[in-house]
Amino acid sequence: MKKPRVDIALGSADAAQLSRQGADALVFLVSKDIQPGAGALSKLARAALDAGDLETQPGSVLMMYRPPGIGATRLILACIDDQSVAHVRAGIQAAIGLARSRSLGRLAIGFASDASAHALRTVVSAIFERTYVYAATKSAPETPPKVLEKVWIAARNAEALKPVLDRAIAIAEGVELARHWGDLPANHATPARLAEAAMALAKVPRFKCEVLGPQDIGKEGMRAFMAVAQGSAEPARFIVLRYEGARKSRPPVVLIGKGITFDSGGISIKPSEGMDEMKYDMAGGASVLGAFQSLARLKPPINVIGLIPACENLPGTSAMKPGDVVSSLNGQTIEILNTDAEGRLVLCDALTYAERFRPAAVIDVATLTGACVVALGSVRSGLFATDESLASALLAAGEAAQDPCWRMPLDDAYAESLKSNFADVANLGGRGAGSVTAAKFLQRFAQKFPWAHLDIAGVAWNGGAAKGATGRPVGLLVEYLLATAQEP
Ligand code: BES
Ligand code: MN
Ligand code: ZN
DSSP: OOOOSSEEEEEOOOHHHHHHOOSSEEEEEEOTTOOOOSSHHHHHHHHHHHHTSSOOSTTOEEEEESOTTOSSSEEEEEEOTTTOHHHHHHHHHHHHHHHHHTTOOEEEEEESSOOOHHHHHHHHHHHHHHHOOOOTTOSSOOOOOOOOSEEEEEOTTHHHHHHHHHHHHHHHHHHHHHHHHHHSOTTTSOHHHHHHHHHHHTTSTTEEEEEEOHHHHHHHTOHHHHHHHTTSSSOOEEEEEEEEOSOTTSOOEEEEEOEEEEEOOTTSOOOSTTGGGGGGGGHHHHHHHHHHHHHHHHOOSSEEEEEEEEEEEOOOTTOOOTTOEEEOTTSOEEEOSOTTOOHHHHHHHHHHHHGGGOOSEEEEEEOOOHHHHHHHTTTSEEEEESOHHHHHHHHHHHHHTTOOEEEOOOOGGGGGGGOOSSSSEESOOOSSOHHHHHHHHHHTTOOSSOEEEEEOTTTSEEOGGGOEEOOTTHHHHHHHHHHHTTOO
16 A cells, blocks of 8 residues: 555654754644743743743744754744644644745654644644645646655654554545545546546455446436436446455445535536536545545454445436436335435435445435535534434544534424425425435435434535635544444
8 A cells, every 4th residue: 555645653752852853843832831841942932932922822833943952943833722623723734834835844743741632633634634735637736845745743642642643644545535536627537437446445455346337227226326317428337345344244334425426406407606616516425435545544343335326417418307206226206306406316226225235334425405504514514313323423433533513303394395296205305404304305215224314515615715625524434433343
């Protein structure tokens, strides 16, 4: 396997050793009540705080060039107060911003004493996040500055933190893969290319990948999925990834990722403003690829299946039409009232397909509804679950991975509006609670296993200047999967 893009090492240097460490810059993370001790570092930090030159609000940093007694060429002081995620993130991001602007390649990062697991994860994810460069479709990519090739992190409790570091790096790599595919335009990230990426991931021991094309999908009987795909000339793919890290008899967790490589809305076409962003409608699928990338690094003793129904949703001449009724893989008929509610159509067949693995749990991940963006914004994914222990495991994994979700309801009363006069169910609910009615639709196809659904429409993409994919919820998924390794 390729080495991680950034080489990160962890050691337990004390303040005196840290001050001698050679690097392009030494970032020293201090709390505002740091006491001046042995060595130059803590004295400098204390003095800078007392003078007010190092401010205590998150994100303020002070850089010095060749301060006496310091081995590194530059010293960057960052006040992180209580090691809270917000403080560490702000401090590290500011420090990395400085390192980037000066193209520094070798960075040492020191905690004044012990680092919390949360703080270390924050450092690692911020390093990868801030040095990610999208270049895939630029003719003359700004030669990415040779920034942060080597990072040393020092904390007094380094030994205990080693597993946390490995996990954080593996997750960062998975996040990066998911970001890459989310960012890639739809004419590049086609279903076929997505399938090739899955195949490439499976080239290592214990991984397998099988890809179904349009004919196989038809033979299977995934007609709800086919209905979405049929409006586009771009052939669909149904991707089946397997990771076998445990004995065969151990029931797998199945991850399903929505893989709409472009969602125009189909005949129920979307407004043109912002439609370009619908290239990330395969972010759920990308997060499944990302999770498998992390698994390849960590090789936990579990079994995992990844399913990605991938196609475009376009208004072609053979596109599905409002009012059409299709028969899904499990025989339920569906009246398509809005062709823009296509995610649930591809997912319902994937959910039925998942039954054959006799899974311990099935988690589908999808940029499913604009309504979820309205409900939860970009902070938390919407979590829907039919199983209490699965729900609490996912909530806990989200907190641990700093990739949080929020439980949403599944009362049967929400399903009332999905009733159809012409089929078993309609693919469109009423005016209110759009993310819940979408989940209620999916629930009809998730009766045979503990099931959870993550609506990531709000969290998978950044708007504004940082426009682009976030790689969420790879962290949540990987954290959850690793936790299941503890169960018998
Ligand atoms: N992919 C969209 C949901 C979406 C919206 C993702 C905004 C990311 C940002 C999904 O296929 C869709 O179009 N949903 C419709 C459902 C409606 C027609 C019931 C929606 O949310 O408007
Ligand atoms: Mn849609
Ligand atoms: Zn969609």
